[in-house]
Amino acid sequence: MKFTYTILLILSCGAFAFAQNKENTPVQRSKFIQELITKMTIEEKLGQLNLPTAGDITTGQANSSDVAKNIQQGKVGSLFNIKSVAKIREVQKIAVENSRLKIPLLFGMDVIHGYETTFPIPLGLSCTWDIQLIEQSARIAAREASADGINWTFSPMVDISRDPRWGRVSEGSGEDPYLGSRIAQAMVKGYQGNDLSAANTIMACVKHYALYGASEAGRDYNTVDISRQGIMNGYMRPYLEACKQGAGSYMASFNEFE
DSSP: OHHHHHHHHHHHHHOHHHHTOTTOOHHHHHHHHHHHHHHOOHHHHHHHTOOOBOTTOOTTOGGGSHHHHHHHTTOOSEEESOOSHHHHHHHHHHHHHHSSSOOOOEEEEOOOSBSSSBOOOHHHHHTTOOHHHHHHHHHHHHHHHHHHTOOEEOOOBOOOOOOTTSTTGGGSOOSOHHHHHHHHHHHHHHHHTTOTTSTTOOBOEEEEETTGGGOGGGOTTOOBOOOHHHHHHHTSHHHHHHHHTTOSEEEEOSOOBO
16 A cells, blocks of 8 residues: 555656646546556556666667666656756656656756755755745755756755764754754745646655764764654654645655664
């Protein structure tokens, strides 16, 4: 059942050509997706969960790349770090014209602090305490990225960290859970707007769930040893507020905690 719901989420995002028709109701879209799932093989369902990098795809050579062959076989649901309208158009054409089920691809990228326009790093943005401007920076990034065909950003990083030895401090919003929660809301709203089916929005991905910034001695991927009270009071609020804002996806953290 969980596997089916995961596929539903991906297909709901990926089948944007159907969803953008404003005459289609949620019931019609749900029926379309359910019927599509019944046509899929296990390999194609697994393929929708596959997010490879696109480093070997270049314009004019996409049809001969290994990734392109996997797309044709229904083994790829989204691509990571492919940039430019020309490349994205070429690869998307393979998916919607040459694959069996014609499911459009999602295109994801680390749009962390701007796309073409570069803003201060997240830690620098947090120092402003200007939530409106932070939201606006995400909105500008979404407009620019979506114009290239990007659908999905792996941001915001909402991990609270109080150890300067951790190498990813700069990617977060500091050590205060209240400020972090306000910024998490602002970033999600900036990226996703009020309607994710709008052409100038991209799906946010909140990361890293959970407690990634609390790793012992600031060592990446390290164990987290913390009480339940410490978890709830010091770390969880930004994840929750991003969820309330409607964040479309979450990234798992790379640590264990006890």
